[in-house]
Amino acid sequence: MSPQMKRVEQAGLAAIIRQRQPFNYSIPDFFEPVAKLKKAFADLVDADDPDRIAIIPSTSYGLANVANNLSLKKGDHILVIDEQFPSNIYPWMSLAKRVGAEVKVIQTPTHTENKGRSWNERILSSITDQTALIAIGHVHWTDGMLFDLAAIRKKSWEHNALLVVDGTQSVGALPFSIKEFQPDALICSGYKWLMGPYSIGLAYYGPAFDDGQPIEENWINRLKSDDFTQLVNYQSLYRPKANRYSVGEQSNFTLVPMMLAAIEQLLDWGVANIQTYCASITKTAIDTIREMGLPIAPDDQRSAHLFGIQLDDTIDRGRLQQAFQEKKIWISFRGNALRVGPNVYNNAQDVEKLVDCFKISRKL
16 A cells, blocks of 8 residues: 555545535536546556546456456356466456356466566467456566566457456556557556555456446446436436446545546656656665575566565574564565565665665574
């Protein structure tokens, strides 16, 4: 969870104060802030059409919409990667069980040298005519390993497979282009690298889902829902494209302005600049840690905002955790590795403290 920017906090406080007098809300308040948020997110991910953006409460919700509209038959494969985040696993396990399909896990290479390249080769070679869906992130959530979405997309087209990307661990810190990767869906929670509040996210749904069935039926996703005088003239049609997949109460008068403030700030900074900044403040530290014999993936095979450090028997883990506490470093242990996630709220001095923790934790 990212720290909350002052700009986001101020937007939230202003929204809460405004709700003291709900009688001042008008019909446009249900639609115009949402439209601005969709446009901002579309700009962030290089999508031309804001109508392809939906407001969701979580990644699992956005993926459930995909699962609800996936034509799957017995013997089909859903490709996922080893140790993928559970929200991008459970929907496929449930769906595969119902129809007799298979969730096929592309295992992590055991070697550390060029692990990312080998992993991508395994993914590409696993895409066959039996593949119905590839569900993957842009980076792996534990160590930032990059997945070659352009090559995966190309191979998926050759076999008529859908590509669904969980962008929660990357969008906002690593450039993502709908035009370049052309996923069938992109699902993002807002509280991580988008730097927004909890319980709101955004999703892109491509043409494959234009006539789909949403997982819930709510009034605001129906055609002409902006005419409150006609709401009881029940509509069988949805608003166009991805609008049908937005969560009920999508107009959330607190979270929407907060999420908008966060994305506007990211657009001001430029996501590519964030990635460059993260690389600049970690370069010296990463070189030092590698010299200590602790593997970190090659720079061209991982992201700069999220990377893993593989631990070995030369490190006293208890002492390492104690050092983190003493130096006020908050970092995640993931199996036999540490997940490091720098961003604009860090500087080179912060990363130097991280290196110091490894130095004092080495066994003599």
